[in-house]
Amino acid sequence: MTFGKAIRHQWLLDEDIIFLNHGSFGACPRSVLDVQRNWQDRLEAEPVRFMTRELPAHLDAARTELATFVGARANDLVFVQNATDGANAVLRSLLPSFEPGGELLTTSHAYRAIRQTMRYVAGLCGARVVDASVPFPIADPEEVMKAIASAITPKTALAVIDHITSPTGVIFPVKDIIALFKARGIPVLIDGAHTPGQIELNLDTLGADYYIGNCHKWLFAPKGAAFLWVDKKHQAKLHPTVISHFLGEGFQSEFGWTGTQDPSAFLSVPAGIEFHRTLSAAGSRAYTRKMLLDARDKITAILGVPLSAPEEMLAQLCAFPLPYDPEATDERVQHLHDILFDEYRIEVPAMNANGKLYVRISCTAYNDESDFDALAAALVDLRNASKIIV
């Protein structure tokens, strides 16, 4: 199988846009959307029969396939709408265990919505959120370990750590990080919103207390398909963000029904896994990896900026700084995105990484070298016109 433009018709992606932001919301292939449509048709043919008699078994089957894919037991994993939903379920369930003066620890690379959830929950109980300051550019995984270790205190009540960071696209050494917290008796929620489909996962051996992952990003599922994995010893205390009929009837029952909603995204996860498997079997991992590293080397060389992370900390995402190292005001982040989209038809996010302005690229099987050449040319153009700093 060839990749790039030759397979792009398998997605609905607008041909006039150079799409370098699979990371934000994924892009669901046509074949998976067809499967989702089929589930919706089956549901609407007899909504009551489907929801009450058929759905539980179909959901169990989809959950079991997903569990196998992420190296977990099916009973330890539940579907949630998205990573934010999963993080809310964990943090709100843990609220009674937090004390005034307690600390919820995350890092400076955390995703804003998750940090906001931490702030909200901390605010309800007089605790506070502490950010371990992880440098960026980053030289090696040891720098992450040091930053996190130095932020732990006797008051640390929970750690929320990204597996692959959103603004910077860096793979954190989560196994070692979990061990660090475990040795101190501190529970850990891993935010793996970007992990399923991007790197291998084995939740059974990872050792986390809680793990959230999105299927609608790198696993090609429809939007609104994510999972929450919880260590058996914590499951009885975990409740979904939306409480419904089955309160108190166990982890699977409570999360299995959170009010009427369209379950077709969950039910289409196996189709996303199958699509991902087919691409992987054809060599997509090697293809996207080479493309990412080549693009990174080319763009940073053209712009004359440093590499931001070592190869072993990258998979399909990568962020690079801009000439003049501009401060990342909200206005600049928005402006850089908008100018690339409006003037060059490139969909790529500008990011605030530790207060500096970065551009983050996503590399997927439908991309090819010419997409990144176009981005490099646009950035050179903007630099020459001094338009990068607004």
Ligand SMILES: Cc1ncc(COP(=O)(O)O)c(C=O)c1O
């Ligand atoms: C690291 C991280 N966590 C959480 C989220 C939230 O994902 P969702 O919007 O699907 O809840 C994202 C989204 O990009 C993310 O990158």
